[in-house]
Amino acid sequence: MAERKYTKEHEWIMVDGDVATVGITDYAQGQLGDVVYVELPAAGKQVTQMGQAAVVESVKAASEVYAPLTGEVVEANGALADNPALVNSDPAGAGWFFKIKLSNKGELSGLMDEAAYKTFVDGL
Amino acid sequence: MADPAPQSLKRTPLYDLHVALGAKIVPFSGYEMPVQYPKGIMAEHVQTRTKAGLFDVSHMGQVTLSGGDAVAALETLVPADIRALQASRQRYTQFTNDKGGILDDLMVTNRSVDLLLVVNAGCKDADIAHLRDRIGKRCRLEVHAERALLALQGPMAAEVLGRFAPACKTMPFMSGLAADVVGVPCYLTRSGYTGEDGYEISMAGDKAMLVAKRLLDEAEVEPIGLGARDSLRLEAGLCLYGHDIDETTTPAEAGLLWSIQKRRREEGGFPGADVVKRQIAEGPARKRVGILPEGRAPAREHTEITDATGKPAGAITSGGFGPTLGAPIAMGYVTTAQAAAGTPLQLVVRGTPRPAKVAPMPFVPQRYYRG
Incomplete structure (x- = not known):
């Protein structure tokens, strides 16, 4: 199983070859509360590291999701359109957001590993 | 409204209970308040619609007016018919300004010995200053900052509270009653902010913990935070001050003319009466309406509304x-030409126009006690 990386914005990234799957962490979904809508980027969209890529909405508020890495969106999770609550129930699995074909794998080195992310969250 | 620095935030007498129950605490109108408990907004909302929910609304202002001239004095500030308010009856009204705009909305109960006013937390300091300035010499004004306020709301609220105060079960909607709850002298009103049957319960702040814990011990009751309070009132079509109504919106524009009784429409005598009377006669240029977005994307406050052709509405x-x-729901102001139920609109969400339509409110049927 590929190693998971994390951002300070509470996204997780799992890389398979040159494609990265992106989602939000369990901590993030807990902070958001019940997710009622997710707006995802269309396949083919170019995203830039730290540029806005998606929107996740809870009952109360809308939050932006940033692209953790630069590249081209190759797939969005269509299951979230009908069942956005997957983000709450299975954030690290069925609640994934989108996949990016990476244009600069060097950006990966700036992300946290699981232990570093856990330390980061514990300090919040 | 900008949130003040954390050290200046106030706490209600139930703060420690919220923390013990695992609430997520946020700054709201100068108080540290529970936005949700561990079960979350969705579950708390459903709890209130199906059973009963207990809300801490002690941040709201409780003010009494007494003395022979209190009724006439209050009528100089609000458009409701206070004179016709019978003993133990409650009415919803607004403090208006000279342009007919709304300074705050409030509940007024005739307790015979006084008028009990319950005002919004975010406006209470300004409301009290307004009352002192305008009618402070005509009646005795008391601010009951030491009192707490709980709301018990939901279809099982009457059954639950009736175990402690049996007389509450048959009190009319929008009425008040002095009653003991677990030995604590309380003043109950049958009203609320959810669209459900229920009560607001006023008591001394140092007794609030006892009453709240005892009510939470009942199987039908769960604690509910401000998040679900907002989604419940939005489904019920009720205005939130500072958002749906403010100093720039009038009762006519806001669809609140039901709260201005006939005598006051004819006689006026409240700030901005000329503007409101003209809007009653001619119709306001814009109206507050319910809006149902198509699809699943919510449209938040400040989202631009256009008509079906893209013209700003x-x-x-x-x-x-x-x-x-x-499903997503919303309310907002549209030009009167676009205000009829069923009118197609567009909501510009993150730059993209999305179809929506004007919908009747409330979005869910109100289930107030009608005897």
Whole structure:
């Protein structure tokens, strides 16, 4: 199983070859509360590291999701359109957001590993 | 409204209980308040619609006016008919300004010995200053900052509270009653902010913990935070001050003319009466309406509204997700030409126009006690 990386914005990234799957962490979904809508980027969209890529909405508020890495969106999770609550129930699995074909794998080195992310969250 | 620095935030007498119950605490109107408990907004919303929910609304202002001239004095500040308010009856009204704009909305109960006013937390300091300035010499004004206020709301609220205060079960909607709850002298009103049957319960702040814990011990009752309070009132079509109504909106524009009784419409005598009377006669240029977005994307406050051709028509003032409907809901102001139920609109969400339509409110049927 590929190693998971994390951002300070509470996204997780799992890389398979040159494609990265992106989602939000369990901590993030807990902070958001019940997710009622997710707006995802269309396949083919170019995203830039730290540029806005998606929107996740809870009952109360809308939050932006940033692209953790630069590249081209190759797939969005269509299951979230009908069942956005997957983000709450299975954030690290069925609640994934989108996949990016990476244009600069060097950006990966700036992300946290699981232990570093856990330390980061514990300090919040 | 900017949130003040944390050290200046106040706490209600139930703060420690909220923390013990695992609430997520946020700054709201100068108080540290529970926005949700561990079960979350959706579950709390459903709890209130199906059983009963207990809300801490002690941040709201409780003020009494007494003395022979209190009724006439209050009528100089609000458009409701206070003179016709019978003993133990409650009415919803607004403090208006000289342009007919709304300074705050409030509940007034005739307790015979006084008038009990319950005002919004975010406005209470300004309301009290306004009352002192305008009618402070005509009646005795008391601010009951030491009192707490709980709301018990939901279809099982009457059954639950009736175990402690049996007389509450048959009190009319929008009435008040002095009654003991677990030995604590309380003043109950049968009203609330959810669209459900229920009560607001006023008591001394140092007794609030005892009453709240005892009510939470009942199997039908769960604690409910401000998040679900907002989604419940939005489904019920009720205005949130500072969002759906403010100093720039009039009762006519806001669809609140039902709260201005005939004598006051004819006689006026409240600030901005000329503007409101003209709007009653001619119709306001814009109206507050319910809006149902198509699809699942919520449209939040300040979202631009256009007509079906893209011409600007107004803005959303409250918008989110209605858990009972399982769909996004909103309210906002549109030009009167666009205000009829069923009128197609577009909501510009993150730059993209999305179809929506004007919908009747409330979004869910109100289930107030009608005897």
